[in-house]
Amino acid sequence: MSFSAAQWRGHFPLLAAHPKLHYLDNAATGQLCEAALDAVTSHELQHRANVLRGTYRLAEQADAAYENARRQVAAYLNAAGPEEVVFTAGTTAAINLLAHAFGEGLDAGDEVVLSLAEHHSNFVPWQMLRERRGVALRFLPLAADGRLDLSRLDEFVSQRCKLVAVTHASNVTGAVTDLAPLVAAARAVGARVLVDGAQAVQHGQVDVAALGVDFYAFSGHKAFAPTGVGVLWGRSEALAALPPFLGGGGMIGRVTAGETTWAPPPRRFEAGTPPIAQAVGLGAALDWLRAQPWADMHAHTARLAQRLMDGLAVLPGLTFLGPRDLRQRLPIVSFTLAGIHPHDACQILDGHGVAVRGGHHCAQPLMDCFGVAGAVRASLVPYNDEADVGALLAGLKDAMRKLG
């Protein structure tokens, strides 16, 4: 299958309806692909019912669709099986689930190792756990370009470490984390590894078996699927060892006045009615993504990112946040402009039909490391093209003329 950005763009109804929109905020939310939209529409029109409860045919059809989505997610992640896939409301919900369930087994003196490059969703839940359980947080330092500095891992991942929780790729710098040494360090002390994959899954298939991690979290809305659905993948034995987080319908074995027993994973972690149609849409999106020509698509986005960075580099007063080497990063490009606030730049860019995000990107500890309050971020995916990059660069020049 050959790749064409224009053809790919045609698979995204919103973009097809707005041909003049230069959508470069994909790190916040990817546009919904038609495969997901069609799956959601079909499910809601033909198979809508609650799941794992009813015995009538419609309910069984809904069950089948929901469990098929679990299989589709498992296939995308190269997981051992669908029972390792827990549907959540998103990455944030997945990490909060783990912070509660895994955190139940931690005590004062235990340590959780994070990095200063984390999105708040992989930062704040662990601070809250620190308040609840008295665990200590250790923060991996960053190199000047925002990549994790793994040169002193043995100082941070000690015998007291129970969990290493890091991002797969920064939502600000695009820097891809070198997970292998982190996994090895965690294994050496018997700690688990959680990876926040919110920025990674939309850039190609993820192989959790090859990564060797224990937990992997991501969101549907960044992977061209509906909002309101996400995944916590966990190794079977790792999930089986955890207590539930939320209690309610669907997650029980048996409830009596005296006690309640838990359903096995993944249902143990899916109390209440799950996001059924959204999960069906996510499964369809991932199935569609799995069939795409990723080598060509990676070459396309890398070419665009290079063009963008080359164009930005000549703008006076512009500073990049993140590594310059595209082999170490995803096509997420953040930068500051001397004397121009990111929100003001974004406002001018909006006038050029360019949608980018400005601000701290829910990564204030990382912003503190860079010594800035915020940045402008352009995040590329395969439906972006030369016109998007050109419009961004032209808009920035206009912003500098008006505000600089």
Place this chain on the structure above:
Amino acid sequence: MSADDLYQQDILDLANSADGAGRLGAPDGAAQGDSPLCGDRVRMEVRLDGGHIVALAHETKGCLLCRAAAAAIGRRAVGLDAARVAALRGEVAELFAGQAAAVPSWPELQCFEPVRAHRSRHGCVLLPFDVLAAAMDNANRA
């Protein structure tokens, strides 16, 4: 409503005037506020006499709109009491809600009218007013 309407010369001039920027030696009250959206930070310091502002200074790390609002406060706030500050904050909110008085109390407030069309930016203008109110509250309680 385009970005050009937002970034008119009078709002640029107001922001760049940075009126009131700095610190007071010994404020009666101070407060700091952050925008959860963008990380902007405003610090306001006030000295009061009988509940009225006699001196004010602010440190504003923010966008043009936030800096312009802080500068308007720096230019006009001396003499106000807490109730008047609340009323001015209300005037700005009404401006954004399309219910503004025909003539704003401060002529500078009129330049924020185009912000009305940009809901995500309302907080940029309101933040300095909220921080000033908190600073006065701290001073009155001290």
